[in-house]
Amino acid sequence: MSKYQENRLFIHxxxxxxxxxxxxLTPPHVGIYVCGPTVYGDPHLGHARPAVTFDLLYRYLKHLxxxxxxxxxxxxxxxLESDADEGEDKILKKARLEQLEPMEVVQHYSNxxxxxxxxxxxxxxxxxxxxxxxxxxxxxxxxxIIENGYAYESNGSVYFDVLKYNEQHRYxxxxxxxxxxxxxxxxxxxxxxxxxxxxxxxxxxxxxxxxIMRWASKWGEGFPGWHLECSxxxxxxxxxxxxxxxxxxxxxxxHHECEIAQSVAATGSDAARYWMHNNMVTxxxxxxxxxxxxxxxLEELFTGSHxxxxxxxxxxxxxxFMLQAHYGSTIDFSNEALGAAEKGLIxxxxxxxxxxxxxxxxxxxxxxxDAFERNGYKAMNDDLGSPVLIAHLFDAxxxxxxxxxxxxxxxxxxxxxxxxxFGVFIFDILGLQEFEDKDTADLTEKLVDLLLxxxxxxxxxxxxxxxxxxxxxxxxxxxxxxxxKDGFExxxxx
Ligand code: ZN
Numbered sequence: 001m002s003k004y005q006e007n008r009l010f011i012h013x014x015x016x017x018x019x020x021x022x023x024x025l026t027p028p029h030v031g032i033y034v035c036g037p038t039v040y041g042d043p044h045l046g047h048a049r050p051a052v053t054f055d056l057l058y059r060y061l062k063h064l065x066x067x068x069x070x071x072x073x074x075x076x077x078x079x080l081e082s083d084a085d086e087g088e089d090k091i092l093k094k095a096r097l098e099q100l101e102p103m104e105v106v107q108h109y110s111n112x113x114x115x116x117x118x119x120x121x122x123x124x125x126x127x128x129x130x131x132x133x134x135x136x137x138x139x140x141x142x143x144x145i146i147e148n149g150y151a152y153e154s155n156g157s158v159y160f161d162v163l164k165y166n167e168q169h170r171y172x173x174x175x176x177x178x179x180x181x182x183x184x185x186x187x188x189x190x191x192x193x194x195x196x197x198x199x200x201x202x203x204x205x206x207x208x209x210x211x212i213m214r215w216a217s218k219w220g221e222g223f224p225g226w227h228l229e230c231s232x233x234x235x236x237x238x239x240x241x242x243x244x245x246x247x248x249x250x251x252x253x254x255h256h257e258c259e260i261a262q263s264v265a266a267t268g269s270d271a272a273r274y275w276m277h278n279n280m281v282t283x284x285x286x287x288x289x290x291x292x293x294x295x296x297x298l299e300e301l302f303t304g305s306h307x308x309x310x311x312x313x314x315x316x317x318x319x320x321f322m323l324q325a326h327y328g329s330t331i332d333f334s335n336e337a338l339g340a341a342e343k344g345l346i347x348x349x350x351x352x353x354x355x356x357x358x359x360x361x362x363x364x365x366x367x368x369x370d371a372f373e374r375n376g377y378k379a380m381n382d383d384l385g386s387p388v389l390i391a392h393l394f395d396a397x398x399x400x401x402x403x404x405x406x407x408x409x410x411x412x413x414x415x416x417x418x419x420x421x422f423g424v425f426i427f428d429i430l431g432l433q434e435f436e437d438k439d440t441a442d443l444t445e446k447l448v449d450l451l452l453x454x455x456x457x458x459x460x461x462x463x464x465x466x467x468x469x470x471x472x473x474x475x476x477x478x479x480x481x482x483x484x485k486d487g488f489e490x491x492x493x494x
Contacts, residue, residue: 004028004064009381011244012328014252014275015174017384024243030066032058033234033272035038035251036128037074038075039109040094042297043116045281045333046288050248052319053278055122055328055431056384057246063428072125072236073449074113076106078205078211083254085202085225092213102213106130116298119315121431127237131229135215138224138232141266144201150265154194156220160201165261171199171295174260174275175253197385201258203228215448227258235263236269243271249279255493278327284334297334310335313342316379316435323386335406345395345403346437352398352426354404360412367399367408369417376425386430393425452488 009022020134024030033053037047054072061068068116081087088096095102117124131138142158144152151158162171166179179319182199202225208212214221234242247256256275263271280287283294296306303310321341325331372392381389396418402408410418426432432459471481474490482489 002028002065004061004066005191007377007381008384009060009064009066011274011276012383013421014277015272017176020274022243025068025241025273028065028067030061030068030244031238031244032061032068032244033242034068034070034072034125034245035230035247035255036072036074036114037109038079038090039106039113040090041109042299043109043113044288044295045301046248047116047310048120048298048318049281049322049327049331050246050278051117051122052120052248052431053384054276055120056323056386056429057244057276058123058125059429059431060380060384063424069124069127069238071129071218071234072128073130073230073233074106075226076103076110076130078224078229078237081224083132085205089211089213089223092211095212097251097256103132106132116315119298119302119431120319121315123431129237130234131224131233131316134211134229134233134236135224137236138228139204139217140375141228141232141235141262142224143218144266145203145262148265151203152196153219154196157194157202158204158219159195159200160203160258160261160265162201163197165265168219169261169264170401171261172257175257177257178252201227201254202226203262227255227298228262228402230255230267231259231262231271232260235267240267240269240271242272242362244274244276245277246276250259252277276327279330282330282332285332307416308335312438313338314435314438316433317342317345319433320390320430324390325431326387327384344390345432345435348390348393348426348432349434349437350399351400352422353417354400355422358400358410358415359414361409362411363409364411364414365394365403365409366462367397367414367418368415369421372396373417373421375451376421380429389425389430393422396422448474448490452481452490456487 003338004027010019011022012018013020032054037043049202058068058070076091077089079090081093082155091102091105091315095105098105135153142151145160146153146158151160162179165171171179172182173350179199204219204222204224205218206220211223213223234245260270260339263269282288283296286292286294288295294308296308298318300306301309301313301318307483317338322331322339324341369471372395376389377394379385379392382388403410451470454468458470459467474481478493480491480493
């Protein structure tokens, strides 16, 4: 029996608003589509949360023995400043401001994104398609939707006819919104408006003369609407029906709602069977935003170079901090919370090292390793309960430390199983890595310098016995001291 048959994984399906047993269409194969970044700026906390969330899902499904095809796109065209098909294309705007070719902007920020994801130990997806590389597929899908009667051409643009669609299907089934409310909230259409109704959205937009990113189409030169790329690319790489579609909660409406409508209108299938959404990140209790001055990029976090940060936080601290919350809850970043996560991670990694030092005895210790294994998987099977898994790891860490200090014991069988489970849970599933504890490293450096300064004074007083003792004892910890004319140099030999 493979691991995925032993483990009944439940995930919260946004579509039905309840936890459902995950049953893939064609096991052992699983298809996942996750909306990736629009690459027009440095990656920030808002990028890290979905990436880490779906990395946890990807890792866990792979650990259970599924063969996962994980598609995460890059949006490089068509994402306008406003959700209402208005404003400038985000990438074009950046290109204009920086006087760059739009594809230079795309390449630059895609590279930055990949670097940050690698630092967070987020596995690369199986396929990473770009919207601009799938213009034909998007045109074909828009045409299909027109032919099926759910879209119309207007003045060189193509719009999705939401009212028409809602006669046979339900527009709002994912977000729980009701069309009548949306209509009464929406602004009145102006006379020149190309849309039949304010709730209609663009599948294809006519390009104004100044618009650089443009492609030929049967409707004239233009560019695809933002929502269409994900429907077209998920269909291309995962088929008309696939297992899981993920993304941030901010994409639920309109983006994901529109994706469902497009897929149903084009193929008759609503594409994904399970929809998963990670919750948002706040900073000191506030929504993150450039105008609020609390917009923190990942690089600023890794280097500590933002006025709101008291120090730098390693990528593993950020990852661990996110995993300590359930992906469905909001998380609030503050120096205190990050500091606490860092301490927790150091404790966990310390326990992992301590495991190597434990001497097994003939008697079994107080810790139930089998229950630890069961509970760890149980936590993950309950909608990826990483915070609960981490709590169990802390219990195990406590036992390891108690045993190391001689107040409990461990048998060889217990030790072997605990080592293997720590590896599985910490590295394979949570995706954590050994990390350099910078604060302790800084402190060590200061202490060695202090001790060697004292040794210089000892030498001046001709106490060579004490001076030599300091030198040889430091050498026993791997610290090699070289005396120089005007002082000393030292290095740590590993
Ligand atoms: Zn998308």
